[in-house]
Amino acid sequence: MSEIPEPKIIKSHRSSITIQITENGELIVKAPFYAPKFAIQKFIDSKKDWILKTLERTKKRLPIKREYIEDEKFLYLGKEYNLKIGKFKEISLSRDNLNFPLGLLFRIKAELENWYIKQAKKVIHERLNYQAKQMGTNFKSVMFSDTKSKWGTCFHDNSLQFNWRLIMAPLMVMDYVIIHELTHTTEKNHSNDFWRNVGKFTPAYKQHRKWLNENGHLLKI
Numbered sequence: 001m002s003e004i005p006e007p008k009i010i011k012s013h014r015s016s017i018t019i020q021i022t023e024n025g026e027l028i029v030k031a032p033f034y035a036p037k038f039a040i041q042k043f044i045d046s047k048k049d050w051i052l053k054t055l056e057r058t059k060k061r062l063p064i065k066r067e068y069i070e071d072e073k074f075l076y077l078g079k080e081y082n083l084k085i086g087k088f089k090e091i092s093l094s095r096d097n098l099n100f101p102l103g104l105l106f107r108i109k110a111e112l113e114n115w116y117i118k119q120a121k122k123v124i125h126e127r128l129n130y131q132a133k134q135m136g137t138n139f140k141s142v143m144f145s146d147t148k149s150k151w152g153t154c155f156h157d158n159s160l161q162f163n164w165r166l167i168m169a170p171l172m173v174m175d176y177v178i179i180h181e182l183t184h185t186t187e188k189n190h191s192n193d194f195w196r197n198v199g200k201f202t203p204a205y206k207q208h209r210k211w212l213n214e215n216g217h218l219l220k221i
């Protein structure tokens with residue numbers, strides 16, 4: 001059983017005690033000025049289960065810390081590749097490997113990011129055109145972004161925007177986001193009709209949404 005971390009106690013003009021766990025797994029307790037230490041401890045103890053459960057979840061969702069070393073895992077279309085640094089002419093995929101030229105190692109993050117963005121533009125364009133045809137729908141234009149927690153957007157004029165990090169997700173998940181935004185070209189809300197139409201072209205959309213919620217933080221370079 002894991003332990004409850006030492007809380008950071010913030011006292012202020014408030015009337016009740018609340019607890020909060022930050023993204024970094026820090027336990028923050030906000031308490032009134034007059035709250036005695038034992039009352040705060042009692043409150044923390046009463047929330048023990050919630051604190052431990054939330055900490056566990058926070059730990060799992062902590063972003064990846066990259067080292068850019070041999071055999072580090074990188075995602076591409078949902079598959080894990082091992083980083084190989086060597087005498088390669090350019091960045092490429094082969095079998096289970098993501099090959100990276102040794103000479104570019106000093107700026108590996110930027111080089112990988114450029115490469116992923118290039119692939120994303122190509123694949124998302126292809127899938128977008130394919131799905132639009134399937135669905136008999138049209139869009140105005142497409143842009144690419146790196147908006148955190150936002151995978152796709154359909155603007156009022158039916159121009160679309162996608163997060164290039166989707167190239168790291170499985171193709172079916174990428175397709176779901178594309179279909180979701182294409183459905184918005186005719187339906188701007190998230191009504192039951194909207195979801196019914198999404199389901200026509202991606203029946204397992206609930207699973208894909210769940211995948212993004214649970215794994216979105218892993219789509220990092």
Ligand SMILES: [Zn+2]
Binds near residue numbers: 180184190
């Ligand atoms: Zn939407």
